[in-house]
Amino acid sequence: xxxxxxxxxxxxxxxxxxxxxxxxxxxxxxxxxxxxxxxxxxxxxxxxxxxxxxxxxxxxxxxxxxxxxxxxxxxxxxxxxxxxxxxxxxxxxxxxxxxxxxxxxxxxxxxxxxxxxxxxxxxxxxxxxxxxxxxxxxxxxxxxxxxxxxxxxxxxxxxxxxxxxxxxxxxxxxxxxxxxxxxxxxxxxxxxxxxxxxxxxxxxxxxxxxxxxxxxxxxxxxxxxxxxxxxxxxxxxxxxxxxxxxxxxxxxxxxxxxxxxxxxxxxxxxxxxxxxxxxxxxxxxxxxxxxxxxxxxxxxxxxxxxxxxxxx
Amino acid sequence: xxxxxxxxxxxxxxxxxxxxxxxxxxxxxxxxxxxxxxxxxxxxxxxxxxxxxxxxxxxxxxxxxxxxxxxxxxxxxxxxxxxxxxxxxxxxxxxxxxxxxxxxxxxxxxxxxxxxxxxxxxxxxxxxxxxxxxxxxxxxxxxxxxxxxxxxxxxxxxxxxxxxxxxxxxxxxxxxxxxxxxxxxxxxxxxxxxxxxxxxxxxxxxxxxxxxxxxxxxxxxxxxxxxxxxxxxxxxxxxxxxxxxxxxxxxxxxxxxxxxxxx
Ligand SMILES: Nc1ncnc2c1ncn2[C@@H]1O[C@H](COP(=O)(O)OP(=O)(O)O)[C@@H](O)[C@H]1O
Ligand SMILES: [Mg+2]
Numbered sequence: 401x402x403x404x405x406x407x408x409x410x411x412x413x414x415x416x417x418x419x420x421x422x423x424x425x426x427x428x429x430x431x432x433x434x435x436x437x438x439x440x441x442x443x444x445x446x447x448x449x450x451x452x453x454x455x456x457x458x459x460x461x462x463x464x465x466x467x468x469x470x471x472x473x474x475x476x477x478x479x480x481x482x483x484x485x486x487x488x489x490x491x492x493x494x495x496x497x498x499x500x501x502x503x504x505x506x507x508x509x510x511x512x513x514x515x516x517x518x519x520x521x522x523x524x525x526x527x528x529x530x531x532x533x534x535x536x537x538x539x540x541x542x543x544x545x546x547x548x549x550x551x552x553x554x555x556x557x558x559x560x561x562x563x564x565x566x567x568x569x570x571x572x573x574x575x576x577x578x579x580x581x582x583x584x585x586x587x588x589x590x591x592x593x594x595x596x597x598x599x600x601x602x603x604x605x606x607x608x609x610x611x612x613x614x615x616x617x618x619x620x621x622x623x624x625x626x627x628x629x630x631x632x633x634x635x636x637x638x639x640x641x642x643x644x645x646x647x648x649x650x651x652x653x654x655x656x657x658x659x660x661x662x663x664x665x666x667x668x669x670x671x672x673x674x675x676x677x678x679x680x681x682x683x684x685x686x687x688x689x690x691x692x693x694x695x696x697x698x699x700x701x702x703x704x705x706x707x708x709x710x711x712x
Numbered sequence: 713x714x715x716x717x718x719x720x721x722x723x724x725x726x727x728x729x730x731x732x733x734x735x736x737x738x739x740x741x742x743x744x745x746x747x748x749x750x751x752x753x754x755x756x757x758x759x760x761x762x763x764x765x766x767x768x769x770x771x772x773x774x775x776x777x778x779x780x781x782x783x784x785x786x787x788x789x790x791x792x793x794x795x796x797x798x799x800x801x802x803x804x805x806x807x808x809x810x811x812x813x814x815x816x817x818x819x820x821x822x823x824x825x826x827x828x829x830x831x832x833x834x835x836x837x838x839x840x841x842x843x844x845x846x847x848x849x850x851x852x853x854x855x856x857x858x859x860x861x862x863x864x865x866x867x868x869x870x871x872x873x874x875x876x877x878x879x880x881x882x883x884x885x886x887x888x889x890x891x892x893x894x895x896x897x898x899x900x901x902x903x904x905x906x907x908x909x910x911x912x913x914x915x916x917x918x919x920x921x922x923x924x925x926x927x928x929x930x931x932x933x934x935x936x937x938x939x940x941x942x943x944x945x946x947x948x949x950x951x952x953x954x955x956x957x958x959x960x961x962x963x964x965x966x967x968x969x970x971x972x973x974x975x
Contacts, residue, residue, distance in 0.1 A: 486817040492810040509818035
């Protein structure tokens with residue numbers, strides 16, 4: 401991906417969504433470029449789904465400006481939806497129909513001729529590795545399989561942009577990796593991916609660029625590497641002291657490293673050299689039950705920006 | 713590739729049709745056997761008592777009880793079938809399989825989704841009415857060409873219930889009211905619909921209840937279609953009344969669907 405070279409396919413300026421007097425999205429600005437994988441990283445309630453539903457041209461914008469393919473969803477919702485693929489947060493499959501019929505009927509919503517729907521459905525079931533389940537009912541499938549059916553379904557209309565709202569929440573690690581692999585292939589085929597997640601590893605794996613979202617606002621924007629570089633020293637030293645003694649140990653290690661976070665279960669010390677920080681901790685005779693040096697992640701960025709962890 | 717385009721409401725209707733493919737055989741059996749049992753049980757059983765009664769000719773307008781009761785089944789069956797097709801399935805479309813949300817994410821608009829639901833309800837109304845009409849065609853005393861318009865009346869009666877109940881089901885947050893709608897609204901309507909006896913047998917205030925219920929209008933129209941005897945004015949009033957329930961129901965349903973799918 402050539403970074404800033406791609407043309408903008410989605411732009412939002414001061415985008416706001418209110419439900420009654422509650423503001424779920426509080427004037428966000430962002431831009432998604434053709435061919436990239438763009439993420440919204442944030443905890444539950446951050447306003448990710450509300451944003452996705454506005455982009456999907458189903459939920460009206462309260463105020464601000466939103467353009468998808470240069471079109472205003474208030475005027476051209478139907479045209480926009482015709483060019484999008486949507487993977488909603490909750491699967492919306494018809495459990496009484498077969499896997500294949502779920503795809504076929506979805507293609508019909510887009511007015512694709514029935515025969516073409518049938519061919520396309522089989523092609524896509526191959527793609528998500530579920531061709532052997534084409535004639536099985538949806539109901540007995542595992543969560544990961546249902547998610548793959550939903551992704552196949554969203555591709556029936558050959559969308560230019562694929563909107564994925566928490567594509568892997570609730571799936572086991574293996575199912576997540578299968579899904580990531582498929583999404584990566586779609587990106588290689590030129591499909592623009594817009595996804596939300598509260599998993600920092602998912603954001604790091606999939607996203608070229610992302611925004612960190614919290615309580616309806618965007619806290620930071622950039623590539624995963626940029627965000628980590630800008631907002632967190634290179635390494636993190638995680639110290640675990642006996643339960644309930646964090647507060648007592650915190651003063652002992654004060655000043656070690658560039659910054660510290662005292663969490664309920666551990667103390668994080670941010671430093672460019674984690675091992676050196678650990679030597680300093682030992683020199684001060686603060687003896688943790690365990691100590692671990694790791695690289696900074698988006699989780700640390702989130703903690704830095706919001707003072708909270710991503711997954712409570 | 714871009715062949716003829718299909719109207720959006722028809723594409724929504726197709727979803728129901730695919731679902732129906734699985735159950736059509738048992739559905740057809742039910743829609744013939746059930747009216748057959750009713751017609752035989754009520755028509756012959758009760759008829760045996762009533763037809764020999766002293767006032768039979770006067771009250772039933774010269775019809776046998778079997779003849780009197782049987783055409784009403786077209787309207788009441790369509791009502792029963794469509795009550796079931798509009799309460800829980802509509803709720804399911806919002807809450808369980810969330811089909812309406814899937815459709816709203818496609819180029820189809822909420823109003824067109826309601827259009828597709830209405831088309832499906834009409835279809836089910838026609839199918840159930842045809843089932844009863846086939847049964848009536850088996851018996852010489854109820855076999856007239858009037859069964860054909862009566863099928864249309866049955867479908868219209870069904871949607872006069874389905875449209876407002878679709879609105880209700882889409883609007884309510886819970887389904888606690890649904891069993892009570894069946895118990896306290898639909899069953900009384902069925903009993904006072906004029907299907908089992910002419911409503912002239914009822915005290916005046918209950919006659920007014922009957923006249924308010926859409927199903928009585930359907931029953932009168934069906935009987936009139938099969939045996940004649942309704943004035944043009946009566947026909948217009950009955951049809952307009954049924955259309956009004958369906959029309960108001962659909963207009964409200966469009967509003968509720970639009971609010972719920974696009975908030
Ligand atoms: N239809 C709605 N009506 C009222 N409040 C809503 C509605 N949808 C979302 N919210 C509220 O808006 C906030 C953001 O929700 P959402 O966009 O779903 O966040 P996320 O997807 O990041 O978890 C939450 O506090 C949620 O309760
Ligand atoms: Mg969400």
